[in-house]
Amino acid sequence: MHEPTDKTSSTKPPSSASGDPKSGRRRLLQGALAGAPVLMTLVSRPVLAQQCQTPSGFVSANASHPGAAVCSGNGPTYWYQNQAAWPLPYKTNDNFKKYFTPDLTLPGNNNPKLVDVVNPSQTTNDVARYVVAALLNAGPPSLTPVLSANAVKNIWTEFGTAGSFSPSSGVHWNASDIVDYLQSTTNS
Amino acid sequence: MSSPSALRWRSVPPDAIVWREWDGEFVVRNERSGSTHQLAPLAGSVLQVLLEAGGALSVADIAARLGDHLAAAPEPDQYAAIDAVLSEFKRLGLVEPEAQ
Numbered sequence: 564m565h566e567p568t569d570k571t572s573s574t575k576p577p578s579s580a581s582g583d584p585k586s587g588r589r590r591l592l593q594g595a596l597a598g599a600p601v602l603m604t605l606v607s608r609p610v611l612a613q614q615c616q617t618p619s620g621f622v623s624a625n626a627s628h629p630g631a632a633v634c635s636g637n638g639p640t641y642w643y644q645n646q647a648a649w650p651l652p653y654k655t656n657d658n659f660k661k662y663f664t665p666d667l668t669l670p671g672n673n674n675p676k677l678v679d680v681v682n683p684s685q686t687t688n689d690v691a692r693y694v695v696a697a698l699l700n701a702g703p704p705s706l707t708p709v710l711s712a713n714a715v716k717n718i719w720t721e722f723g724t725a726g727s728f729s730p731s732s733g734v735h736w737n738a739s740d741i742v743d744y745l746q747s748t749t750n751s
Numbered sequence: 752m753s754s755p756s757a758l759r760w761r762s763v764p765p766d767a768i769v770w771r772e773w774d775g776e777f778v779v780r781n782e783r784s785g786s787t788h789q790l791a792p793l794a795g796s797v798l799q800v801l802l803e804a805g806g807a808l809s810v811a812d813i814a815a816r817l818g819d820h821l822a823a824a825p826e827p828d829q830y831a832a833i834d835a836v837l838s839e840f841k842r843l844g845l846v847e848p849e850a851q
Contacts, residue, residue: 599791600790600794600840601839601840602776651849
């Protein structure tokens with residue numbers, strides 16, 4: 564029986580095609596051209612994932628919510644510290660206004676970049692920090708199936724124009740409520 | 752005759768991937784999605800190439816780096832097979848396209 568080769572790709576993947584080719588693998592690759600690339604997928608809950616809700620679902624959420632989605636989003640500090648992990652098409656030096664309306668002004672910075680907004684030292688606007696993180700969590704891949712990129716942008720637009728966000732009729736969230744909700748979709 | 756897609760592809764961050772190899776088949780865990788995938792040999796090799804590249808690659812780049820593993824197959828078949836792998840990887844969140 565063959566022992567499995569245990570790898571994390573951050574160290575060194577199994578020997579690549581450009582390295583020491585094995586005739587057996589070559590034969591397998593040639594035979595695989597017409598086959599299914601992915602033979603099986605096991606979907607499991609990430610270690611740090613937690614149940615999460617859409618904004619309207621969050622309003623009436625209780626401790627037991629059958630069928631709730633599982634989220635494994637990251638907070639703004641994670642995205643600030645892991646800029647290489649940002650999903651496309653988002654770039655750290657994209658301006659906030661490229662994705663969000665209305666625009667955001669920070670002290671001494673009339674045109675902040677996304678990375679400026681998630682910077683932990685940016686304490687002027689917590690909602691902005693969290694909506695940028697939520698946008699990155701929307702992926703791809705999506706870490707927050709309850710929250711699309713457009714839904715995140717809409718939260719900011721409504722908050723930025725009306726000063727609050729209404730997740731459902733008659734309910735209005737202030738900045739703190741919005742941050743609480745967005746935090747509920749993250750691991751942090 | 753098909754030509755390779757102009758899209759360039761990159762894998763998810765390497766530190767999000769953990770994998771094992773048995774006899775040319777790969778079991779890959781994507782820490783970001785929490786999912787584990789058993790990959791056929793070609794798919795495993797394509798993912799290897801992308802992880803080692805450290806940047807985005809086109810289908811033609813990937814085919815070139817696979818080298819003689821695919822030498823016996825006609826080029827259009829190689830590109831079509833790699834395209835199919837990348838499409839499936841995109842659906843699973845293992846790779847992302849990068850516009851040129």
